[in-house]
Amino acid sequence: MYTFDEKFKKGAARAFRAQQGLTAFLSGLNKILPEPPGFKTEKPKDEREDTIRIADTAGDSWYLGFSERSITPPDIDTKSYYIGGNLSVPPRRVRGVLDDIKVRAIAISDGEQRAAEVFCAVDCIGLTNTVVRRIRSELDSFCRTNNVGYINIFSTHAHSSIDTMGIWSVTGKKFFENISKLITHSQPMPSVDGAFIDFIVEKTKKAVAEAVRNMEPGRLFAAQIGENSVEKLEEYSAKKPYGDMTLSEYGIKDFIFAKRPPREYSPRLNRLRFVPDNSASRQTVLVNFGAHPYAxxxxxxxxxxxxxxxxxxxxxxxxxxxxxxxFIFINGAVNGVYPNRGAGGVKNENFTRQTEALGRDLGKLVLAMTKKREEIEQNPLLSPKNCGEAYKSAVERIGKCTVKERELEPKLISIHKETALRVDNPLEKIIGKLGFACFDMTRPAKGIYELETETGYLELGGEFKALLVPGEITPGLVSGTGDMLAENSITSRASGFKSLCDIVGGDTAVFGLANDALGYIIPDNDYCMFFAGYGKLAEKLFFKDYAHYQEIFSIGAHTASAFAAGVEDMMKSFKVRLNK
Structure with a gap:
């Protein structure tokens, strides 16, 4: 992507000098700020060993239960709540409700007597591992009584939901009050709305319990469309033009795009569909792809x-x-990836109408993707008439070849591993000290700060594989493409460590913002923490296509390699147990 000519090299050098200056300034501020009185100086004592669930044989049947609860607070019209996801000075107060925000839960097992795995998706910007641990702790007795093996909490990453992390609720008053408290060795007040977090916790607990109670036998099917890398898709287009591709090959390329250079993303959409044995019961679909719900x-x-x-x-x-x-949605490899707002056919800048049309057409696509074109066109709900061009094109591609759906045998494997990631970003250290994020940062040694987080791996029927990633991961880190490659990185060096697909040993889905929201996970070789916008100023200061906003909300320059090492350790542990 980059030319690596003299102009680029000089621009990159200026960018790294700017990063060095900014880091030195922020590090100086961090040293001045004392740690709060309750600051942890060691790792939590309740560390668990890897939680591994291996099904040696297939179970008698899949069992699945679904539940959802509204998390729109009843006092939304009278209390001050703030939108989370876009920095604004002053913080952006919620002025009304466009649509309901929810927590959705499924409980799934591969046999009547086998432990269930729970997956919850919350319509919010992010829930930290601190909150996730609390939910598990408060459900511990229920899980033991009802044979629940593990609870996973995901965030959909909605940028128009209530701030659940505290970063976007910091008023000037809170900022100066907390600095004053630190200086006087008092405990700073958290900026996150504790009552709303309590509300989410209670609603999530109820959704989990209800999903477990609703479990019933049935069959599980998997289908996917699209490559896991648009870079690979572009290479493939040299052999087979885009216009000739089927939906299985092309995926949702027309629905999403990437903003961060080299603009790599996954145009893949995964669908899991549960069909209950009882024909009177509702089917449940789990949909997974990477894109910011941001418009x-x-x-x-x-x-x-x-x-x-x-x-x-x-x-x-x-x-x-x-x-x-x-329906339940779990986001994917989402760093720098956004939906094409006009894909639903609304071309004006009415974002609400664009979002509604986009969601409508994506919903139709999920329902239609494994049907025949004639069936789609004759179905009033699925007909492409009055829809956007992206969905119309998808239906035409289905006409070339129907997307295959495969039935999964009832066999569930999962592994969950706790890991500590070092916090090198001085801005994150300051945020942690001031209490402006709902996470627990520890200092296991002088000058060393860490966040306790976790990763996981899921396998269904021996065919569908998914990695559970605790933040917003760069798509190239999954597929080994994009800015993992030397030609696409600001350092002109390759990443030097394996992609997640290579570690797993094959193609894998990504369930993002899983059990944590620790920020962006960026390849070490493309990390430069200095943001100068996306326009002409950045190009003038540095070089064309310079865009490094995400580093501001990353915990450090080596998070990606450390996380990949943690995943590799987890998979080694898993394979040892599997071969026993």
Whole structure:
């Protein structure tokens, strides 16, 4: 992608000098700020060994239960809540409700007497591992009584939901009050709304319990469309033009795009579909792809970005519910990846209408992807008439070749591993000290700060594989493409460590923002923490396509390699147990 000519080299050198200056300034501020009185200086004592669940043989049947609860607070019109996801001075207060925000849960097992694995998705910007641990702790007795093996909590990463981390609720008053408290050795007040976190915890607990109670036998099917790398898809297009590709090959390329150079992303959409044995029960679909639910939270032109919304997943659910099916969305490798707002056919800058149309067409696609073209066109709910060009094109591609759906045998394997990641970003250290994020940072040694987090791996039926990633991971780190390669990185060096697919030993889905929201995970070789916007200023200061916003909200320059090492350790442990 980059030319690596003299102009680029000089621009990159200026960018790294700017990073060095910014880091030195922030590090100086961090040294001045004392640690709060309750600051932990050692790792938690309740560390667990790897949690491994291996099914040696297939179970008698799949069992799945679904539940959902609204998390829109009843006092939304009278209390001050703030939108999380877009920095704003002052913080952006919620002025009304566009659509409902929810927690959705499924409980799944591969046999009547086998432990269930729970997956919850919360319509919010992110929930930290601190909150996830609390939910598990408060459900511990229930899990023991009801044979629940593990609870996973995901965030949909909606940028127009209520701030659940505290970063976007920091008023000037809170900022100076907390600095004053630190200086006087008092405990700073958290900026996150504790009452709302309590509300989410209670609603999530109820959703989990209800999903477990709703478990019933049935069959599980998997289908996917698209490559896991648009870079690989572009290479493939040299052999087979885009216009000739089937939906299985092309995926959702027309629905999403990447903003961060080299603009690598995964145009893949994964669908799991549970069909209960009882024909009177509703089917449940789990949908997974990577894209920011961000449009309704943007403050651009006529869009104020202050209305509560779950963004496109809400409108996907509405469409899928119209077909009599339950829905849960789990985000993927989402760093720098966004939905194409106009894909639903609304071309003006009315973001609300664009989001609604986008979600509608994505919902239709999920329902239609394994059907025949004639069946789709004759179905009033799925017909491409009055839809956007992206969905119309998808239906045409289905006409070339129907997407295959495969039945998965009832066999569930999962592994979960705790890991500590070092915090090198001085801004994150300052945020942690000031209490402006809902996470627990520890100092195991002088000058060393860490975050306790976790990763995981899931296998269904021996075919569907997914890695559980605790943040917003760069797509190239999954597929070994993009900015993992020397030609696409600011350092002109390759990453020097394995991609997640290589570590797993084959193609894998990514379940992102899983059990944590620790920020962006960026390849070490493309890390430069200095942001100068996306326009002409950045190009003038550095070089064309310089865009390094995500580093501000990353915990450090070596997070990617450390995380990959943790995944590799987890998979080695898993394979040892598997071969016993």
């Amino acid at each position: 309704n939270g943007l403050r651009i032109k006529n869009n104020r970005g202050d209305m509560l919304s779950a963004d496109f997943p809400f409108y996907m659910e509405r469409e899928i519910n119209s077909a009599g099916e339950n």
